[in-house]
Amino acid sequence: MDFLKSKGWILIRTLGKLCKVIYPMGRIYFISTVCFFAVLAVLPIVQLYMTKLLVDQIALIIQEGSDQLRHGFELLSLQLLLFIATPALTEISGLLRLRWLQTINFSFEREVTEKAMRVPLLAYETPAFYDQLQRATAGLGSKSVSVLEQLLTIFRNSLTLVGYAIVLFSWHWLLFVCMLAFVIPTLLAHWRMGRSKFAQTIYQTPSYRSMHYLQHTMRSREASKELRIFGHGRYLLAVWKQIYWKTAKEQFNLEQKFTKIKLAAETVSHTGSILLIGSFMWVGSRGVMTIGTYVSLYQAVASSQSLLQQMAGSIGNLYEDTLLVHDVFLLLDAGEEADEQAVRDTDRYSFSHCLQTEQLSFCYPSRSADTLKDISFSIQKGEKVAIVGENGAGKSTFVKCLLGLYPATSGRILIDGEPLAGDRAVQWRKQTSAVFQDFVHYHLTVKENIGISRADQLKDEEKIAAAAAAAGASEMIERLPDQYDALLGTPFVGGLELSGGLWQKIALSRAFFRDSDFIVLDEPTAALDPMAEAELLGKFMDIVEQKTAIIVTHRLGCCMHVDRIVVLKDGQIVEEGGHAALLEKNGEYARMFHAQAQWYNDKSNVTVSAT
Numbered sequence: 001m002d003f004l005k006s007k008g009w010i011l012i013r014t015l016g017k018l019c020k021v022i023y024p025m026g027r028i029y030f031i032s033t034v035c036f037f038a039v040l041a042v043l044p045i046v047q048l049y050m051t052k053l054l055v056d057q058i059a060l061i062i063q064e065g066s067d068q069l070r071h072g073f074e075l076l077s078l079q080l081l082l083f084i085a086t087p088a089l090t091e092i093s094g095l096l097r098l099r100w101l102q103t104i105n106f107s108f109e110r111e112v113t114e115k116a117m118r119v120p121l122l123a124y125e126t127p128a129f130y131d132q133l134q135r136a137t138a139g140l141g142s143k144s145v146s147v148l149e150q151l152l153t154i155f156r157n158s159l160t161l162v163g164y165a166i167v168l169f170s171w172h173w174l175l176f177v178c179m180l181a182f183v184i185p186t187l188l189a190h191w192r193m194g195r196s197k198f199a200q201t202i203y204q205t206p207s208y209r210s211m212h213y214l215q216h217t218m219r220s221r222e223a224s225k226e227l228r229i230f231g232h233g234r235y236l237l238a239v240w241k242q243i244y245w246k247t248a249k250e251q252f253n254l255e256q257k258f259t260k261i262k263l264a265a266e267t268v269s270h271t272g273s274i275l276l277i278g279s280f281m282w283v284g285s286r287g288v289m290t291i292g293t294y295v296s297l298y299q300a301v302a303s304s305q306s307l308l309q310q311m312a313g314s315i316g317n318l319y320e321d322t323l324l325v326h327d328v329f330l331l332l333d334a335g336e337e338a339d340e341q342a343v344r345d346t347d348r349y350s351f352s353h354c355l356q357t358e359q360l361s362f363c364y365p366s367r368s369a370d371t372l373k374d375i376s377f378s379i380q381k382g383e384k385v386a387i388v389g390e391n392g393a394g395k396s397t398f399v400k401c402l403l404g405l406y407p408a409t410s411g412r413i414l415i416d417g418e419p420l421a422g423d424r425a426v427q428w429r430k431q432t433s434a435v436f437q438d439f440v441h442y443h444l445t446v447k448e449n450i451g452i453s454r455a456d457q458l459k460d461e462e463k464i465a466a467a468a469a470a471a472g473a474s475e476m477i478e479r480l481p482d483q484y485d486a487l488l489g490t491p492f493v494g495g496l497e498l499s500g501g502l503w504q505k506i507a508l509s510r511a512f513f514r515d516s517d518f519i520v521l522d523e524p525t526a527a528l529d530p531m532a533e534a535e536l537l538g539k540f541m542d543i544v545e546q547k548t549a550i551i552v553t554h555r556l557g558c559c560m561h562v563d564r565i566v567v568l569k570d571g572q573i574v575e576e577g578g579h580a581a582l583l584e585k586n587g588e589y590a591r592m593f594h595a596q597a598q599w600y601n602d603k604s605n606v607t608v609s610a611t
């Protein structure tokens with residue numbers, strides 16, 4: 001908000017930057033659009049001159065008779081040409097402009113999307129980032145285009161105005177100066193309105209996000225079941241309605257306030273123009289002016305007044321839109337993780353020894369207390385470790401730190417003794433693979449769902465089939481009508497919906513498809529049936545044989561297969577060791593294990609006693 005204070009400077013800088021960014025996006029369109037605008041700017045002046053010639057010629061024909069007719073028809077032919085040329089040029093320039101604007105829109109949409117994929121993951125933990133992203137999504141392309149259109153309109157109107165100014169100057173210099181003075185109140189009104197509207201957009205962004213969220217929830221497939229069972233649609237609708245009318249009222253009030261100011265300003269401007277035209281009538285009454293001159297002066301005053309009003313509006317809109325574009329440029333200039341493209345495959349770093357953390361602490365930006373506290377941990381290349389602990393212990397957060405997705409708030413994460421940051425973090429991620437708890441259901445084909453973890457190998461059908469087999473998904477895929485080409489997800493025509501467990505198998509296949517040294521599986525069997533879980537865990541060690549693997553799980557049965565178990569509690573490691581050793585220790589792990597085992601035993605007891 002600081003930049004609201006230094007408004008003029010921001011405006012100039014942002015416009016300069018916008019032109020610099022936009023020019024390379026379509027040089028030909030840029031130059032041709034400017035040329036067309038220049039020609040279209042001159043045409044009204046030519047028309048004004050033509051009107052004067054025609055009116056004077058008609059007066060001559062009335063006075064002198066048919067001798068003057070021939071020249072009159074010549075002038076009419078020119079007038080016809082002008083009538084045809086003006087709309088033709090307008091249409092052609094409109095088409096050119098459309099193509100140019102499409103190019104700009106595409107480039108900016110792509111930039112914002114790429115930016116969203118490149119910012120550090122931690123940005124997604126701050127509401128300010130979502131606000132900025134929402135504004136950018138709501139239209140960097142269209143706002144930039146609007147800025148350009150305003151600029152071009154101002155440029156075209158200025159050129160036309162120069163023509164009118166010459167006509168007015170030719171009579172008296174004071175005429176044009178008066179015209180300029182009359183429009184100053186309107187200009188100030190639009191300028192202030194532009195600034196206020198921008199401030200309102202910034203202020204209302206969180207409300208807009210809330211509205212979008214509520215609308216999405218009420219219309220989404222995910223929430224549709226609960227909405228019908230719990231019937232809370234009316235409640236959500238009422239919340240949405242309250243926010244909608246609050247923001248709408250604020251906008252209406254602002255518009256109402258400025259409508260009054262604009263009307264007052266325009267009244268001043270129109271009164272001034274009428275006074276000027278009245279003065280022409282007075283001069284005309286003294287016989288100093290031809291009828292043609294009177295008509296052209298009248299037209300020059302009326303048209304330049306309308307142009308100046310339009311320009312005042314355009315300047316106000318330009319101001320508002322430029323501030324919004326500046327806000328989006330702030331997002332585009334925000335810090336990024338090291339550039340994935342720049343960290344080339346040839347720079348690929350090979351994990352050879354050990355991943356470790358030294359007194360690692362991590363705090364989410366929205367929280368005051370550390371989620372991970374002072375964790376010192378290491379995993380050797382090839383080792384398989386299970387991380388267990390109660391809900392909220394910090395398991396998922398910890399593995400995200402190990403994957404280089406979150407940076408340490410204090411302490412260090414080291415890969416083969418080197419800190420995990422910058423290029424090294426990007427290089428490290430190229431060697432990692434993961435299945436997160438909230439893995440994505442891509443509404444793409446089965447093949448794409450599996451192969452996008454190595455998009456460059458998407459055509460390797462054998463490898464895709466092998467990854468599916470490793471995750472126990474082959475049989476299910478082969479039963480689908482189009483097998484690996486089947487489209488998943490019902491939102492699109494022909495899409496198939498899978499069960500939760502089958503989606504999880506697809507997510508596992510995706511993780512296995514990626515050639516990675518390090519793999520993290522966060523609750524990989526949560527949605528699997530007992531048979532599928534047993535099958536996956538049975539061959540898990542074979543699948544990850546060559547890899548370093550971490551499995552986060554609440555199903556403690558699978559801990560028997562790993563080399564080491566780490567128990568997290570309140571963001572700290574409280575126990576570490578093998579299954580047997582931890583049971584013998586009779587601590588946190590043993591307590592959790594027995595709680596689960598007892599449940600199975602109790603059930604089996606019930607079954608036994610019942611039979």
Ligand SMILES: Nc1ncnc2c1ncn2[C@@H]1O[C@H](COP(=O)(O)OP(=O)(O)OP(=O)(O)O)[C@@H](O)[C@H]1O
Nearest residue numbers: 125364366367371390391392393394395396397398
């Ligand atoms: N994005 C976030 N922003 C703020 N706090 C978060 C965020 N994600 C998780 N937390 C908090 O961090 C703590 C640890 O969460 P985490 O998901 O790492 O636990 P977990 O051990 O994986 O839990 P579970 O077994 O339920 O999956 C919790 O108190 C949680 O509320």
